[in-house]
Amino acid sequence: MDATKRFRRSRRASALVALGAVGAGMLAGCSSDGDEPQAAGDGQLPEGGVTIDFWGWVPGLEELVAQWNDDNPDVQVEFHRMTGDDGQKVEAAVDAGSGPDVVQLSSHDLPNYVINGRVQDITDYVGDVEEKFTPASWAQATVDGRVYGIPQGIGPSGTMYREDIFADNGIEVPTTWDEYLDAARELKAADPDVRIANIASSEIGQWVQEVSQAGSTWFDIEDDTWKVSVNAPESMEIAERWQTLLDEDLVTTEQMWTPEYWALLNKGEIATVSYAAWFPLSLAENVADQAGLWRVAPMPTPAGSDAQGDSGGAANVVLKGAEYPEAATAFISWLNGSDETQDALITEGGLFVSTLAGLESDALMQEQDFYGGQVINEVFAEAAANTPDTWVEGPNYNTASTAITDEFAKVVTGKQTFADALDNAQAKTVADLESRGLDVSE
């Protein structure tokens, strides 16, 4: 599951409760526009200053925005924290001409936004900020050779595991997927209540990171057509592994982010979670009683490979309708690329940053008590360096991921196999692209 989905699912429950409050907050936000003495004063002069509306979900952005506003009286940023289904409202808001100027967007969604003309080409405004970022993350904000956003974090994979459960049962922490299957069987034999992991049919990021690790992708561009490969041979191999885990009852199948899921973890019935670099923070918050018992290892690898995966990152993009794309680009370049913001993005935001400075910063390489004093980001940094560059973002990621999660749900209830599910999802994805008039090949 990529960062957008994570925010959508995990926060949905609480967000729905807070929906009313958010609405009230937005109203308050609008009215405060005119109340600020400075904004009112500047409003008299057309060239005297601009206001940029920015929607995002990274924790701690409020402080960074305040810092920017203090330093840049001419470009004032209004921040709105995204909750619930705000991510899906953006498209409608942009189409209606009432969207924000800048939004945090999952990198998976970018091509769709480009095709529908919802983002602005900012190639001419980015200057040399590209030098600040890793080439892989910069590529994620680029579509068809043009720059449409500034990267904001990536999702390299790792495996969080209960060190005590493995040690107590005398089981080695698996380094390959073959060892992983053996460990799963041994764990269950040693303690019938314990499973090696949870497979959540709706948690698409956990699937994406293994597809990425296998050096595959869902989409690619070949001969000026979209090549769809949801059921590519590499994915079929992963499907086979997942099928074994399911058929031999080696995994639980709860939806992630639910009370039930956290209860299973708190009871010590799930021994590992393989997920992106932003997950350790959620884990530490939700199973706080198990502080010191968890460690992070590289995600198990296919035999003879040291490849890791990435479940997707995010970018800040300038939306259609933003009147001052240059000022907006200056802000998001500073927010994500500047050396002075990296520590806050890492410690407050829990981001795995994608800037060269950030990757070397002390803030990233901190020992974490919850993980027994391990510097866990060393593992994720290594993973980021070992992620194949095969994954290509496609024009209907949402349709493909919805199709896969719907089909996977039928696998969990035993109606079909993971291989069937991929074939069906492939067909749905291709049909959707064709209905839009795009050139598609399989």
Added chain:
Amino acid sequence: MSTTLVRTTARRRFSGSGRWWVPYVFIAPFIVVFVVFMVAPIVIAIVNSLFATQTSGLGFGGSETLFVGFGNYLRAFADGDFLMSFGRVALYGIVQVPVMMIIAATLALLFDSAVLKLKRFFQFAVFLPYAIPGVIAALLWGFLYQPSVSPFLQFFSSLGIDADMLAPGTVLWSIANISIWSNVGINMIILFAALQALPREAYEAARIDGAGEIRIAMSIKIPMIAPAVLLTTLSTVIGTLQLFNEPQVLQTITANVSSDYTPNMAIYAASTLGGDTNLGSAMAVILGIATLVVSLILVRFTNRTPKESAS
């Protein structure tokens, strides 16, 4: 003197001369709201459903909007999962509507009779869930459906009964349970209000004729509140076709609610998740027509019954 005055004003008011536009000003607020919030959305949805956004090649060269006639409708009808969602709510409705109506009517009759003590308290208790927004209700029940956090399921488990409220075969009825819990109160209140308005003399007469309380309820009270029963049944049936909140919330805790579990969810999946508002509009029009047809059939059917029984 005063009579003349009244007569002249009256004549002036109704003579039709003078400010002919006055009545239009008075109905203008209604017309404006009706057109903007009722007619316009329907027209826009129908128009949208006849077009499609088409791109070509890789899609980066911009898009154009084409008239495709009933193309989107054909796509909707060719979508097996969308059609299945109608079957699902039909099955749901066949069970949920009668259960809802029987519970609501039974409670209304009990509150109307002299049998019950602490009437006000129980009425309030039954009505209270209606004051809780549907999404919140679904969240609450979501907790109660998850074995590790549900006191009920843990209690049953200690008795040796492992109930899975979220299994493929049970989740539909878990949704029905939430909906009944939420809405039985308002239906009960409508039926109860209708019962309270009935003339008590009819019961007196029936009692003198030797009818018991149950006989009075079945033969006098229920037939006399038939319009209220129709109203509540109709709103329950429409609520069934519009089912969205409860399954959408339960989708976050179980894999057994797909993205197109109900027609409304399928519309949401097509338009919001899939970004195809034209297809979503076509699906919405289909759902609207289906709702209209079911409602008309229900009204026809129930209107006929009393006439036949009266003749």
